Amino acid sequence: MNSPAIEIHDLTVSYREKPVLWDIDATIPEGSLCAIVGPNGAGKSTLLSAILGTIHPASGWLKIFDQEVGKSQELIGFVPQRESVDWDFPVDVLDVVLMGTYSKLGWFRRPGKAQRDWAMECLEQVGMADLKKRQVGELSGGQQQRVFIARSLAQDARLILMDEPFAGVDAATEEAIRLVLLDLKKKGRTVVLVHHDLQTIENFFDHVLLLNLRLVAAGPTAEIFTGENLLRTYGGRLTLLDEAAEAVRRIRTGRSRTGRDQ
Amino acid sequence: MMISPNTLVILLGSTALGTCCGLVGALMLLKRRALLADAIAHSTLPGICIAFLLGGSRSLAVLGVGALLSALLSATLVSWLPRITRIRKDAATACVLGILFGAGIALVGIIQRSGLGGSAAGLDGLLLGRTAGMLRSEALLFGISAMMMSLIIISLRKELLVSCFDPRFGLSAKIPARSIDFLQTSLLAATIVIALPAVGVVLTAALVVIPAAAGRFWTDRFDVLLAISALIGAASGLIGTLLSSLHSNLPAGPVIVLSATTLFIISLLLAPGRGWISRHMQQRSRLQDRQVRQFLDGILSSELEESSLVVLKRQPVTTAAIDRRNLVVSSRNGWIETDSQRIQLTPEGRRRAVRARKALQIWREWLTSEASIDRDLIDLDEQDIEKILPPDLIDTLQRSIDHRGTS
Numbered sequence: 001m002n003s004p005a006i007e008i009h010d011l012t013v014s015y016r017e018k019p020v021l022w023d024i025d026a027t028i029p030e031g032s033l034c035a036i037v038g039p040n041g042a043g044k045s046t047l048l049s050a051i052l053g054t055i056h057p058a059s060g061w062l063k064i065f066d067q068e069v070g071k072s073q074e075l076i077g078f079v080p081q082r083e084s085v086d087w088d089f090p091v092d093v094l095d096v097v098l099m100g101t102y103s104k105l106g107w108f109r110r111p112g113k114a115q116r117d118w119a120m121e122c123l124e125q126v127g128m129a130d131l132k133k134r135q136v137g138e139l140s141g142g143q144q145q146r147v148f149i150a151r152s153l154a155q156d157a158r159l160i161l162m163d164e165p166f167a168g169v170d171a172a173t174e175e176a177i178r179l180v181l182l183d184l185k186k187k188g189r190t191v192v193l194v195h196h197d198l199q200t201i202e203n204f205f206d207h208v209l210l211l212n213l214r215l216v217a218a219g220p221t222a223e224i225f226t227g228e229n230l231l232r233t234y235g236g237r238l239t240l241l242d243e244a245a246e247a248v249r250r251i252r253t254g255r256s257r258t259g260r261d262q
Numbered sequence: 263m264m265i266s267p268n269t270l271v272i273l274l275g276s277t278a279l280g281t282c283c284g285l286v287g288a289l290m291l292l293k294r295r296a297l298l299a300d301a302i303a304h305s306t307l308p309g310i311c312i313a314f315l316l317g318g319s320r321s322l323a324v325l326g327v328g329a330l331l332s333a334l335l336s337a338t339l340v341s342w343l344p345r346i347t348r349i350r351k352d353a354a355t356a357c358v359l360g361i362l363f364g365a366g367i368a369l370v371g372i373i374q375r376s377g378l379g380g381s382a383a384g385l386d387g388l389l390l391g392r393t394a395g396m397l398r399s400e401a402l403l404f405g406i407s408a409m410m411m412s413l414i415i416i417s418l419r420k421e422l423l424v425s426c427f428d429p430r431f432g433l434s435a436k437i438p439a440r441s442i443d444f445l446q447t448s449l450l451a452a453t454i455v456i457a458l459p460a461v462g463v464v465l466t467a468a469l470v471v472i473p474a475a476a477g478r479f480w481t482d483r484f485d486v487l488l489a490i491s492a493l494i495g496a497a498s499g500l501i502g503t504l505l506s507s508l509h510s511n512l513p514a515g516p517v518i519v520l521s522a523t524t525l526f527i528i529s530l531l532l533a534p535g536r537g538w539i540s541r542h543m544q545q546r547s548r549l550q551d552r553q554v555r556q557f558l559d560g561i562l563s564s565e566l567e568e569s570s571l572v573v574l575k576r577q578p579v580t581t582a583a584i585d586r587r588n589l590v591v592s593s594r595n596g597w598i599e600t601d602s603q604r605i606q607l608t609p610e611g612r613r614r615a616v617r618a619r620k621a622l623q624i625w626r627e628w629l630t631s632e633a634s635i636d637r638d639l640i641d642l643d644e645q646d647i648e649k650i651l652p653p654d655l656i657d658t659l660q661r662s663i664d665h666r667g668t669s
Contacts, residue, residue, distance in 0.1 A: 052433070052434045053433075053434075054430065054433045054434060073436075075435070075436065076434060078430075078431055078434040078435070080428065080430055080431055084428070084430060085427060085428045086294065086427075089292065089426070089427050089484075090292070090478070090481060090482045090483055090484050090486075090487050091423070091427060091483070091484050092482070092483070095423070095484065096427070099420075099423070099424050099427075099428070099431065099435070100435075102420050102421075102424060102435060102437055103435040103436045103437055105420070107418075107421075108417050108418070110419065110420060111420070135482040137482075151431075155435065161434075
């Protein structure tokens with residue numbers, strides 16, 4: 001196994017004294033494609049924020065590439081949930097992607113031709129180069145998601161976090177994101193993403209982290225993504241039980257889909 | 263009309279002031295913090311009164327310090343209350359505004375009754391604004407502030423952009439979002455304090471917010487919005503001061519804000535693309551296009567079904583689509599030929615109708631094959647459809663339609 005990209009030790013995060021993540025211990029190896037899975041309110045997005053260092057843990061610590069999160073200068077690529085911004089904002093596609101280059105520019109400097117070329121390259125990777133002058137509000141939901149993905153590519157980071165990138169996107173976008181992820185994996189980047197579609201986990205992600213306030217299980221998908229673990233993750237939540245049961249059934253019958261071909 | 267040097271100074275000062283307000287307002291609007299401007303402006307009043315009571319002077323420097331301190335206090339309260347209690351942001355803003363402004367009004371009453379002379383020009387002027395008494399040094403201060411503010415905004419353009427659009431991403435990308443946030447709030451507080459003597463406690467917030475809101479109608483670009491908002495602010499300051507100096511009994515604040523409002527209404531109505539009139543026209547022409555399309559399609563149907571000619575009375579098209587306008591529009595464009603009894607598609611009209619019908623068919627096919635599609639995207643005309651779908655996909659869809667048709 002590779003050296004760890006992320007080490008989480010004894011992590012507890014509270015929101016107004018109420019723990020939203022409790023006693024998490026996990027290691028995510030470098031170069032892996034890791035899915036964080038769990039029911040709503042399980043603390044998946046909170047875990048991403050803790051890795052990013054935008055919220056402070058109540059106890060425990062996190063290390064990224066062997067450096068503590070608060071002190072690390074390591075740049076982390078980030079794709080927030082699409083709903084987290086106001087898409088009526090007056091910027092065009094290229095402007096948003098260029099934001100990915102900002103942190104390397106430093107204060108006062110503006111992105112120049114080199115940054116624009118690089119941003120265009122990232123836009124091409126998600127198949128959006130033609131739309132660079134579009135105001136972001138005129139894009140479809142899937143295209144907006146691809147702009148966010150392109151922005152995270154523009155950050156050119158070793159570690160990239162994505163918060164539900166596949167939520168509510170069209171088939172073309174799903175395919176584009178899939179290709180981007182495979183490409184990142186080929187380049188040895190580490191990608192951690194919050195994912196909600198249990199059916200696509202097995203064949204795509206090599207690592208899973210099952211989360212429900214506490215860590216249910218974490219490790220290579222083949223070992224961890226078992227029916228028993230899934231039921232432990234989703235158990236008790238009746239509405240989600242069906243989804244879990246369905247996934248379990250697929251695992252048991254050995255019949256699973258690799259994505260689009262059903 | 264002759265403009266005296268004194269008036270000129272005041273005019274320049276107000277213009278610079280408007281520019282500041284426009285710039286800061288655009289940032290606040292984009293950050294969805296427009297209400298904060300209102301809270302800060304109103305809560306400067308108790309600071310001013312306390313400064314007057316303690317300093318015993320009506321000089322703008324003393325009162326300004328008081329205003330700035332209470333402005334910062336209210337900004338801090340608005341950002342802290344939601345964090346340490348269960349009060350939400352909007353409620354916190356409203357509370358701070360109400361409490362501090364109320365305290366201020368009470369203090370004004372105390373000062374007036376205490377016979378300290380507060381009811382004279384000084385404090386009353388600060389409520390509604392007076393430009394007539396503006397000193398050369400004050401005008402100079404406004405000018406310098408406007409320039410400094412533009413400079414800061416230009417040089418921090420990318421940091422401000424991220425902090426307005428996606429602050430969480432800013433934090434993750436090691437852009438110091440909290441410092442930028444603080445800077446923005448400080449710029450707002452400073453702007454409000456220097457605007458107080460001219461526009462007044464009650465209306466300063468309006469001069470901050472209205473130019474930005476008006477500017478949003480004209481552009482979809484960040485930098486352009488900042489520029490237009492600054493321009494509208496400047497114009498409001500200039501026009502308002504000019505008008506109020508012509509009629510010395512009109513307070514400057516309301517007149518400046520009314521000028522801004524006029525520009526806002528003009529923008530709301532006339533701006534191309536986003537303005538009300540332009541939107542309305544677009545909607546109408548879309549509706550008309552659709553009706554004509556249906557009309558032509560109806561004729562095409564009947565031509566395909568029976569003879570190539572249609573008798574007007576037995577028109578199979580729905581009644582809604584066959585009003586005279588469709589007829590007139592279509593024949594004027596050379597899409598149909600009519601004699602007294604019949605309507606017939608011209609080759610051009612036929613080509614159009616066939617194209618529209620085909621595109622719609624392909625679009626339906628695509629929608630059935632790809633379940634998740636944006637609601638906004640579903641209602642398109644043939645030009646959009648042909649633009650959106652790649653040619654090879656169109657061919658595939660066409661084949662699947664043809665296949666179903668023959669089997």
